[in-house]
Amino acid sequence: MIYLNNAATSFPKPKEVKDAVVASFDYPLVHSSRTGFEREEEDIAYLCRVRLADxxxxxxxxxxxxxxxxxxxxxxxxxxxxxxxxxxxxxxIEHNSVIRPVKTLEKEGKISVTIVECNKNGYVYPEQIEKSIRDNTRAVIVNHCSNVTGAVLDLEKIAKIVHSRGAYLIVDASQSAGAIQIDCKNWDIDLLAFTGHKSLFGLQGIGGLYIKEGIELKPLKVGGTGILSEILLQPEGVPIHYEAGTPNRPGIISLYAGVQFILNTGLEKILEHKKKLYQILFDELEGNEDIEIYSPRENTSYSNFCFNVKKMVPEEVGYMLESSFDIYVRTGLHCAPLMLPYLGVAPWGTVRASHSYFTTEEEIYKFTDAIKKIALVTKKI
Ligand SMILES: Cc1ncc(COP(=O)(O)O)c(C=O)c1O
Structure with missing residues (x-):
C-alpha cells in the first residue's frame, strides 16, 4: 500500500509514538488526585504542553x-x-470546522460573516483581509495552511493588520502544526487551534488551543477536574478552566512522543524531505496536458499536491488509484467548500495526494507513473 492521505491523518506514526502508547497499558493512567494542570515535571500532560510550547x-x-x-x-x-x-x-480557504460554527452563529442572528477571497492556488492576500475588516469586526479567522492546496498564509503580516483594527486573530493550524514553522510569540497570535493526528504524529482525538495571555474564553464544557472539588463552579485559570472531564491521556502520551520526535528530528529536516518529494511531483506532472495542478510552487507546506486529471471526476481517479495501484489519496471537496469557485473545480472538487516524512521517493515515482497511466485513459474517452 502507498499511503498519500497524510493531510487527513498521518500514517505511519513514528515507532516512538507506538512504543509510548503501548507502554501506557502497563501502568494505571490515574493518580490519587488528578494532576496535569500544574507545572509538575513528572506529569505527561505538563511535559506535552512544554514540548508543544517549544x-x-x-x-x-x-x-x-x-x-x-x-x-x-x-x-x-x-x-x-x-x-x-x-x-x-x-x-x-477555511475548513468546515470554522465555516459551520460561524455560519451557525450567523443563522442565529448573533454575528455577521464576511468571506475573503483566495487566488486560484488557495492563497489569501493579507491586503484582501485588510479590505474586508469593518469597524465592528471583532475576530478574523484564518487557515494557516490550506488543507486542499497546501498554500501557506503570511500570519505575521495578517496579525499586524488584524491587531491594528482592534480584532482578535484566530488561527487554524491543523495542517501547519508539525509541518512548518509556527511562532506564536513573535507573530503575536491570539488563539491557535491544532490537531494531534496529522503532522504532529499523535493519535486521533487529541489536539489543543493556545490562548494568549490576557484572553479569557467562556469554556465549552464544565465539570469534574479531579482537584478543587469543593468549588461549585468551574475553577478559574489556565488550563483547568477549559479541561473538564477525564483527559485523553493515551492521546496526550502519543502527542508528547510525536512532538518529541519532531523536535529530535528537526522540523527543517522533515520539511526538506517533503520539499524534495514535492519537487518530484511537479517535475513529473507539471506540463502534462491531461493534468491540471492547483497547488502552488511557493508559499506552501510542500505536503499537499492538489490536482485533477482532465475529463475525469476526482472520485474516478481515486477509485482507479486504489483499485489498480493500491495507492490511497483523498478526493472531493476536502471539507473546504468555499474554495471550489476560486479553483474552478465545482462541483466535484479535486484529488489530493499528501505525503509525509515517511513517504519515499520510490513511492512518489510509483504514484506519478500511475497518474500518467490513468491520464492516458482520457485519450480514449
Ligand atoms: C484545515 C483543517 N481544519 C480543521 C480540521 C479538523 O481537525 P479535527 O477533525 O482533527 O478536529 C482539519 C482536519 O481535516 C483541517 O484540515
Whole structure:
C-alpha cells in the first residue's frame, strides 16, 4: 500500500509514538488526585504542553489547553470569545470546522460573516483581509495552511493588520502544526487551534488551543477536574478552566512522543524531505496536458499536491488509484467548500495526494507513473 492521505491523518506514526502508547497499558493512567494542570515535571500532560510550547514558541506552556482536536479547539475559540453583535471575517480557504460554527452563529442572528477571497492556488492576500475588516469586526479567522492546496498564509503580516483594527486573530493550524514553522510569540497570535493526528504524529482525538495571555474564553464544557472539588463552579485559570472531564491521556502520551520526535528530528529536516518529494511531483506532472495542478510552487507546506486529471471526476481517479495501484489519496471537496469557485473545480472538487516524512521517493515515482497511466485513459474517452 502507498499511503498519500497524510493531510487527513498521518500514517505511519513514528515507532516512538507506538512504543509510548503501548507502554501506557502497563501502568494505571490515574493518580490519587488528578494532576496535569500544574507545572509538575513528572506529569505527561505538563511535559506535552512544554514540548508543544517549544514547537510553537509559546512562553507559558500552561496557556496550551487540550481538546479533542482542532474542531473542538476552534469551537472553543469562536464560541468562547463574546462575539455577539459583531462581524467575523473568515477566508475562502477555511475548513468546515470554522465555516459551520460561524455560519451557525450567523443563522442565529448573533454575528455577521464576511468571506475573503483566495487566488486560484488557495492563497489569501493579507491586503484582501485588510479590505474586508469593518469597524465592528471583532475576530478574523484564518487557515494557516490550506488543507486542499497546501498554500501557506503570511500570519505575521495578517496579525499586524488584524491587531491594528482592534480584532482578535484566530488561527487554524491543523495542517501547519508539525509541518512548518509556527511562532506564536513573535507573530503575536491570539488563539491557535491544532490537531494531534496529522503532522504532529499523535493519535486521533487529541489536539489543543493556545490562548494568549490576557484572553479569557467562556469554556465549552464544565465539570469534574479531579482537584478543587469543593468549588461549585468551574475553577478559574489556565488550563483547568477549559479541561473538564477525564483527559485523553493515551492521546496526550502519543502527542508528547510525536512532538518529541519532531523536535529530535528537526522540523527543517522533515520539511526538506517533503520539499524534495514535492519537487518530484511537479517535475513529473507539471506540463502534462491531461493534468491540471492547483497547488502552488511557493508559499506552501510542500505536503499537499492538489490536482485533477482532465475529463475525469476526482472520485474516478481515486477509485482507479486504489483499485489498480493500491495507492490511497483523498478526493472531493476536502471539507473546504468555499474554495471550489476560486479553483474552478465545482462541483466535484479535486484529488489530493499528501505525503509525509515517511513517504519515499520510490513511492512518489510509483504514484506519478500511475497518474500518467490513468491520464492516458482520457485519450480514449
Ligand atoms: C484545515 C483543517 N481544519 C480543521 C480540521 C479538523 O481537525 P479535527 O477533525 O482533527 O478536529 C482539519 C482536519 O481535516 C483541517 O484540515
Amino acid at each position: 514547537l510553537f514558541n509559546v512562553e507559558d506552556p500552561l496557556r496550551i489547553v487540550f481538546t479533542s482536536g482542532s474542531t473542538e479547539a476552534l469551537n472553543l475559540a469562536i464560541k468562547g470569545l463574546s462575539l455577539d453583535g459583531s462581524n467575523v471575517v473568515i477566508t475562502a
